[in-house]
Amino acid sequence: MTIIPTTTQLHDDWIVTSSPMDPRARPLLEALIGEYSARYGDLAEFGQDAAREEVYGRYASDRFLPPHGNFLLIVRNGEAIAGGGFMPHEETDTAELKRIWTAAHLRRQGLARRIVFALEDAAIRQGYRRIFLTTGFRQPEASALYKRLGYTPLYDPKADPAxxxxxxxxxxIGDNAAVLA
Structure with missing residues (x-):
């Protein structure tokens, strides 16, 4: 397990290479399931069971492991407070971000931004040149974050998200970002 120390203003945080099956990741993933259920549970196709299947069953956990994927946690005082991962996307030079999550009581501290940047760095080191991701229409905070971080919407932003x-x-990302800039 690789540990990369980082420091925030008030806390010592560690970015840890991990796995979706790491017991430290479980509270974050369970909270993500709760969030999905709260935001989308009224949709017939997306209740509690569908949220659990999305997080734990849709993709094998080994897809998030090097050399093709990665899963990172930000750990503070022994507790995972944010995390996320990537796996190979359909295009060979593209990684797909998944499961970006921050503990609800610690939001608005830049943790999601930090985990996305750490995932981008890991993807570059693993040879990826592009990142792809999706978010749901009831997650305006996520959409706004990705736009602030330089992600291009692959949909008509004027269309109704619903x-x-x-x-x-x-x-x-990486050298590819400089070429396209």
């Missing part, structure tokens, strides 16, 4: 339901984004 009609689109899934909002895809992409970003060139």
């Amino acid at each position: 009609v689109l339901m899934t909002l895809p984004f992409a970003k060139a």
Whole structure:
């Protein structure tokens, strides 16, 4: 397990290479299931069981492990407070971000931004040139974050998000970002 120390103003945080099966990740993933259920549970196709299947069953956990994927946690005082991962996307030079999550009581501290940047760095080191991700139409905070971090919407931003339901984004990274700038 690789540990990369980072420091915030008030806390000592560690970015830890991990796995979705790491017991430290479980509270974050369970909270993510709760959030999905709260935001989308009224939709017939997305209740509590669908949220659990999305987080734990849709993708094998080994897809988030090097050399093709990665899963990172920000750990503070022994507790995972944010995390996320990536796995290979359909295009060979593209990683797909998944499960970006911050503990609800610690939001608005830049943790999601830090985990996304750490995932981008890991993807670059693993040879990826592009990041793809999707977020749901009832997650405006996530959409705003990705736009602030330089992700390009792959949908018509003028369209009603509720009609689109899934909002895809992409970003060139590494040397590819410099070429496209």
